[in-house]
Amino acid sequence: MNESKVQCPVCLNAHGGECIKIALASIDAAKYQCDICGQFQLDGLTLLTRLGADNQEFDQVQRAAITHRIRNLNDEAGQIPALDSDWLGEFKDHAALPTPATQMLNLIRYVGWYVHKNGAHLKQLPIELYAVIGAPNPERVAELAVELKAEGILKGVDVSNLQDKGLIDVDLTTRGWKEYQMEYEGKKSGGYFFIALQFHDEILDPLIKTYIKPVIEKELGFKAQDMRDVARAGIIDEIMRQQIRDSTLVIADLTHDNANVYWEAGFAEGLKKPVIYICEESKFNRKDRYFDTSHCTTVTWKADAPEDFSARLLETIKRSLQLEVK
Ligand SMILES: [Zn+2]
Known part of the structure; x- marks a missing residue:
């Protein structure tokens, strides 16, 4: 393997640390392993035009924000990001350090x-x-x-x-x-529930909006929100993590086999948050569903019986949070 010691193209090792560049065979890109940033991949063109030491596009604070972002991806998501033009473009719109x-x-x-x-x-x-x-x-x-x-x-x-x-x-x-x-333990609860679901489903969306959010708020005094209710500037993944981390309970809908929903539910389970799964009934009863939630609490729903669903969900939440049941 072709390894060399270089100045890190992201943090520039401005505050120390060393960076190793590992050339990748066959593509015009290299893997970097920086003491400060962690691991990332970068192609030659992006290096030349945007990140090299001579480029002024990102100032010191923005570079620190990129560094922080890479470390987060390494440590929390186990990902080694490829910093191409798209990645940097998306980043630039939200380039800010945490408060x-x-x-x-x-x-x-x-x-x-x-x-x-x-x-x-x-x-x-x-x-x-x-x-x-x-x-x-x-x-x-x-x-x-x-x-x-x-x-x-x-x-x-x-x-x-x-x-x-x-x-x-x-x-x-x-x-x-x-x-x-x-x-x-996630007990610094923001006093709200987080709902992980696939957006824009014509049955699920109104069900949540009309029967779930208002009922939870009225009966339990908790706000129930999904990512669309959170209007804050920042990188979407980080906001989502924070939303889940600070929530009291997570409700995850499995109806659509949505990969993000699985990820969000898994992240919440890892934090030992109570997670309640919901799923459309016929989907849940099908043999070919690829999730196995036999060990999880799942409340099924049907489009034509929304009130029954919200009542059962409410009871399940109360039991889960050990709130007084009847
Ligand atoms: Zn670095």
């Missing part, structure tokens, strides 16, 4: 995850941490860490006055661990 509040939450998550996994303090804030939490640079991570210490959420030794920055020997405080645990 500082989200960066802080990500920092708490990271420290908690590290200490939990290794059973030891985090000796120092690693240089790639800015890419992981979505901060613009390592200096900002250091500032956030010091602020979280002042807030009583992180503990560690403040080395801001020394040559190093931020904290060393970092751990969560008791309060920090409680926050972490709540976050981990």
